[in-house]
Amino acid sequence: MFTGIISGIGRIVSVEALGAGTEHGKRLTLQAPRGYLDDAQLGDSIALNGACMTLTSLDAATDCFTIDISAESLDKTAGLAEPGAVNLEKALRANDRLGGHLVSGHVDGVGQVTHFAPVGESWTLRILAPAALARFLAVKGSITVNGVSLTVNDVRDVEGGCEFGINLIPHTLEQTTLGRLVAGNRVNLEIDLIARYVERMLGAGVSAQGPASA
Numbered sequence: 001m002f003t004g005i006i007s008g009i010g011r012i013v014s015v016e017a018l019g020a021g022t023e024h025g026k027r028l029t030l031q032a033p034r035g036y037l038d039d040a041q042l043g044d045s046i047a048l049n050g051a052c053m054t055l056t057s058l059d060a061a062t063d064c065f066t067i068d069i070s071a072e073s074l075d076k077t078a079g080l081a082e083p084g085a086v087n088l089e090k091a092l093r094a095n096d097r098l099g100g101h102l103v104s105g106h107v108d109g110v111g112q113v114t115h116f117a118p119v120g121e122s123w124t125l126r127i128l129a130p131a132a133l134a135r136f137l138a139v140k141g142s143i144t145v146n147g148v149s150l151t152v153n154d155v156r157d158v159e160g161g162c163e164f165g166i167n168l169i170p171h172t173l174e175q176t177t178l179g180r181l182v183a184g185n186r187v188n189l190e191i192d193l194i195a196r197y198v199e200r201m202l203g204a205g206v207s208a209q210g211p212a213s214a
Contacts, residue, residue, distance in 0.1 A: 001092045002047050004100035004142075004149020006176045008033040008088040010048070015082060018068065025070040026081065027056075032063045032088065040065070045091040045105070049177075050147030050188040051077050052091075052105025078110045078186035079146070085177045087147040100149025101142040107188045109133050111145075113181050114163060123168045125181065129189055134162035135199065136191035144190035148176050 016027040030048070037060045040046075044055045046065075051073065058065040074081050092098070115126035127145065129137065137143065137155045143164070144150070150172075154165045173179035181187070 002052070002089050002103040002105050002147075003092055003096070003098055004050075004089070004103045004144045004147065006087045006089055006148055008036050009085055009175075009177055010036075010088045011085050012080070012083045013064075023071050025068060025074060027066055027068050028080065029064060029066050030086070032065060034063055036088070037063055037065060040090070047089040047091075047103075047105045047147050048086045049077070049079050050087070050103070050105065050144050050190055051080060051107050076110070077107050077188050079188070085180065087176050089147055101144075102193045103144050103147075103149065103190060104193060106190065108136075108191050109189050110186050111161075111189045113183050113185045113187060116181050116183060119167075121170060123173065123179075125166045125168055125178070126163055127166070127187060127189070128158070128160065129162045129164060131161045133189065133191055136195045137162055137164050138195075141195065142192045144188075146177065146187050148172065148178060 011031045012028050013031050014029040018024045018027055037058050040055060040058055042055055042058065045052050046055060053067040053069060056066050056068050069080060079086065109130040109132065111127040111129045114128050117124055134157055137152055139152055139155055141152050142149060143152050150166045152164050153167055156163055168178060
């Protein structure tokens with residue numbers, strides 16, 4: 001589990017194919033901030049742009065680590081197939097503060113930035129989400145964008161999906177990669193965990209008395 005509070009900005013420095021076919025994944029080598037891996041161990045979970053991955057090797061002395069990402073994960077996410085900056089978050093510990101919201105690190109869909117511009121001291125970010133995620137988006141609800149826990153300011157259904165808006169303060173822009181976004185960029189989205197369970201319960205016909213009888 002994660003919180004959507006980014007703890008560092010890393011960089012994918014190399015991408016190695018794990019096979020010749022499209023069914024094969026890739027091995028990513030990443031450079032982390034100085035000292036970021038001091039408390040890390042092999043097998044630890046770490047979120048890259050909101051996608052939960054497993055540390056397959058690490059070198060704390062050089063602040064480098066590797067992860068293996070499957071072809072399926074590459075197909076369902078954005079920004080993890082080529083070198084570049086990524087948001088990093090280590091897995092939540094039981095005694096940590098829950099500063100954002102509960103995040104599983106499982107990307108639910110890929111959205112597209114439609115607008116990103118300054119408004120006063122902040123910035124307005126608008127994203128077109130897949131239509132399948134529309135029912136999970138609500139004003140004042142939570143959404144994870146490239147691993148960052150954010151609050152939805154407005155939502156409207158449009159042709160081809162659902163567009164939602166977010167206000168980004170300067171601190172968020174400084175501490176994450178979101179400040180580098182431009183219109184047209186693809187971003188990883190994870191819906192609120194509670195919304196996921198509510199939708200499942202309603203869809204299964206579960207009432208306060210328990211599962212509906214056959």
